[in-house]
Amino acid sequence: MDLNRYDGARHDSARHGSARHDNGPSAAPSTAKILIAGGFGVGKTTLVGSVSEIRPLRTEEPLSDRSVGIDDTQGLSAKTTTTVAMDFGRISFSSQLVLYLFGTPGQERFWFMWDDLSYGAIGAVVMADTRRVADCFASIDYFERNDIPFIVAVNCFEGAPRFEADDIRIALTLNPQVPVLLCDARDRESVKKVLIGLARYVMLSRSQPSAASRG
Amino acid sequence: MIPRDSQGARWFDEEAGPIVRPYAVTKGRTLPDSSASFGLIDVVVATGEGPSGHFRPGPEHRRILSVCRRPTPIVDLTSEIDLPLGVVRVLLGDLTNEGMLRIVSAQRQPVPDQRLLRMVLDGLESL
Numbered sequence: 524m525d526l527n528r529y530d531g532a533r534h535d536s537a538r539h540g541s542a543r544h545d546n547g548p549s550a551a552p553s554t555a556k557i558l559i560a561g562g563f564g565v566g567k568t569t570l571v572g573s574v575s576e577i578r579p580l581r582t583e584e585p586l587s588d589r590s591v592g593i594d595d596t597q598g599l600s601a602k603t604t605t606t607v608a609m610d611f612g613r614i615s616f617s618s619q620l621v622l623y624l625f626g627t628p629g630q631e632r633f634w635f636m637w638d639d640l641s642y643g644a645i646g647a648v649v650m651a652d653t654r655r656v657a658d659c660f661a662s663i664d665y666f667e668r669n670d671i672p673f674i675v676a677v678n679c680f681e682g683a684p685r686f687e688a689d690d691i692r693i694a695l696t697l698n699p700q701v702p703v704l705l706c707d708a709r710d711r712e713s714v715k716k717v718l719i720g721l722a723r724y725v726m727l728s729r730s731q732p733s734a735a736s737r738g
Numbered sequence: 739m740i741p742r743d744s745q746g747a748r749w750f751d752e753e754a755g756p757i758v759r760p761y762a763v764t765k766g767r768t769l770p771d772s773s774a775s776f777g778l779i780d781v782v783v784a785t786g787e788g789p790s791g792h793f794r795p796g797p798e799h800r801r802i803l804s805v806c807r808r809p810t811p812i813v814d815l816t817s818e819i820d821l822p823l824g825v826v827r828v829l830l831g832d833l834t835n836e837g838m839l840r841i842v843s844a845q846r847q848p849v850p851d852q853r854l855l856r857m858v859l860d861g862l863e864s865l
Binding site: 620625723725729 | 761778781811813817842843847849
């Protein structure tokens with residue numbers, strides 16, 4: 524892990540601001556994150572692996588918000604946590620800026636993770652498979668409801684029917700301004716284009732708040 | 739209680755997963771005893787201060803402090819020390835309460851600002 528490039532910080536000025544970006548050589552890195560969503564098997568991990576170094580992340584979350592008392596842990600058979608093993612990607616642009624890619628666990632029982640993952644995110648890439656378009660409805664619903672900008676990336680599997688981006692837009696009943704890109708999750712250049720497409724779209728929609736917030 | 743499978747055989751080799759349940763290292767606490775929130779990509783650093791009062795850092799606390807001698811994003815810390823995120827958050831709460839660790843960079847707004855977006859876009863384009 525390339526933490527050696529971070530120099531020891533002696534500053535504490537960021538506690539009351541948003542993430543700081545005025546990093547001198549001895550400061551903490553700025554961090555940003557993008558979510559990669561879509562149905563099971565659509566290629567989320569493949570996409571993340573094409574542009575970044577993949578790392579494991581264990582989350583073992585309590586099933587209730589209530590703190591489990593010390594006495595409760597005596598009954599170890601009680602199921603009080605649920606385990607989600609997930610991967611994330613890490614792109615270190617420099618020692619000053621790191622971008623994280625989080626694949627969102629698709630099943631509904633993991634939705635407690637989504638708020639955590641999406642807070643402060645740049646936006647999301649919703650991956651779609653033309654053979655199972657409906658698999659990404661849940662992700663799209665979530666991002667629309669939470670006003671998180673997203674684009675749709677259609678992973679072009681071999682043998683899967685090819686459609687025009689506009690056909691996909693209609694099938695997903697997307698707003699006309701949401702970009703739909705065709706991509707190959709295995710191809711680094713293709714994935715780069717998807718991420719750049721998202722970043723540009725977010726910059727545009729955040730500077731014109733009305734553009735992306737219509738649900 | 740020793741876990742047994744349906745045939746009654748003991749079942750606690752490595753494949754059974756950790757024998758100590760994850761929240762045992764937090765003494766059963768599932769939420770930090772701290773008002774600080776620890777976002778996935780917030781950056782923390784050890785302050786170099788020693789423990790005060792009655793606090794006795796456990797082995798996991800010490801591992802966190804060791805990794806955080808340099809400013810470290812929480813997601814990297816969690817991956818590095820291979821403990822579940824919820825557990826790491828409780829331990830981070832202990833350490834910040836004691837002044838042994840602090841958050842140096844945190845997301846306090848749900849939406850990143852244009853400057854960060856521009857930096858990310860430039861970074862992606864130069865990949």
